[in-house]
Amino acid sequence: MVTAQDSHDSAERRLGTVGIAHRQVGRREAVAANLAWWDADADDYQATHGEFLGDADFVWCPEGVREADAALLGDVRDKDVVEIGCGQAACARWLAKAGAHPVALDLSGGMLRHAKQANARTGIDIPLIQASAEELPLAAASMDLACSAFGALPFVSSPETVFAGLHRVLRPGGRWVFAVTHPMRWIFPDDPGPNGLTATQPYFDRTPYVEIDEEGRATYVEYHRTLGDWVRALTAGGFVLEDLIEPEWPEGHLREWGQWSPLRGKLFPGTAIFRTRRADR
Numbered sequence: 716m717v718t719a720q721d722s723h724d725s726a727e728r729r730l731g732t733v734g735i736a737h738r739q740v741g742r743r744e745a746v747a748a749n750l751a752w753w754d755a756d757a758d759d760y761q762a763t764h765g766e767f768l769g770d771a772d773f774v775w776c777p778e779g780v781r782e783a784d785a786a787l788l789g790d791v792r793d794k795d796v797v798e799i800g801c802g803q804a805a806c807a808r809w810l811a812k813a814g815a816h817p818v819a820l821d822l823s824g825g826m827l828r829h830a831k832q833a834n835a836r837t838g839i840d841i842p843l844i845q846a847s848a849e850e851l852p853l854a855a856a857s858m859d860l861a862c863s864a865f866g867a868l869p870f871v872s873s874p875e876t877v878f879a880g881l882h883r884v885l886r887p888g889g890r891w892v893f894a895v896t897h898p899m900r901w902i903f904p905d906d907p908g909p910n911g912l913t914a915t916q917p918y919f920d921r922t923p924y925v926e927i928d929e930e931g932r933a934t935y936v937e938y939h940r941t942l943g944d945w946v947r948a949l950t951a952g953g954f955v956l957e958d959l960i961e962p963e964w965p966e967g968h969l970r971e972w973g974q975w976s977p978l979r980g981k982l983f984p985g986t987a988i989f990r991t992r993r994a995d996r
């Protein structure tokens with residue numbers, strides 16, 4: 716079996732992570748923790764997942780759904796697109812190859828360093844922006860499309876703020892498509908094996924998952940929203956939900972990604988992809 720289990724040892728060592736807590740975390744602490752975390756984990760993330768994600772490919776999720784097949788963004792030719800939480804910006808590079816005009820945004824300078832290297836390697840020079848998704852430094856009505864493959868949304872304290880920003884940045888009717896961990900995964904331990912099949916955590920408990928250092932400071936933060944929370948946040952932000960895609964685990968796909976595995980994928984979804992558009996009228 717091909718496995719690609721995530722190893723976060725070096726990030727945890729560097730940040731002094733000693734344990735896990737479930738507690739409330741405000742925006743400032745979450746941004747600081749996630750900036751430090753993704754900077755510290757950037758090299759391991761790329762070493763582990765870079766080959767699967769490619770340099771100029773658009774892979775939505777560990778199940779391997781590709782934009783080239785799914786066309787969730789529709790026709791991207793000549794469209795202005797922002798990729799949110801881009802990491803190494805492989806999706807933006809695929810979009811450029813498909814004729815779009817992408818920019819790629821990420822909080823982490825460490826991740827953007829990999830994006831810059833991949834720009835140089837491929838000769839596809841995507842404009843890179845370092846910023847939090849909660850404070851988009853983009854002009855109003857400057858984009859036709861926005862997309863995100865597991866970037867930013869699981870880590871922000873207020874998706875409502877991200878959605879309000881995207882509503883401002885998108886042109887009328889603009890599409891916003893993003894993939895996140897499927898909310899039902901919250902109830903299971905973060906384990907690709909049999910231990911990850913027993914529910915241990917209430918679905919309705921939105922208290923964030925937090926890793927902490929010796930002083931109790933957050934070194935990593937992830938938020939949980941129920942499916943209904945996502946729909947309400949989108950509606951409040953001025954978006955219409957067009958589709959919710961729950962990719963099935965493909966036959967013969969053996970690659971594990973953290974808690975994503977064939978074992979669990981056969982039983983329940985691991986990814987939720989929200990396909991939305993700006994509500995205008």
Ligand SMILES: C[S@@+](CC[C@H](N)C(=O)[O-])C[C@H]1O[C@@H](n2cnc3c(N)ncnc32)[C@H](O)[C@@H]1O
Nearest residue numbers: 753800801802822823826847848864866867870
């Ligand atoms: C799981 S990685 C996904 C990266 C890339 N989209 C991919 O498919 O490999 C999450 C990304 O979100 C970024 N991120 C975390 N918090 C963010 C925030 N508040 N604003 C923008 N990006 C953020 C991280 O730096 C990281 O690059």
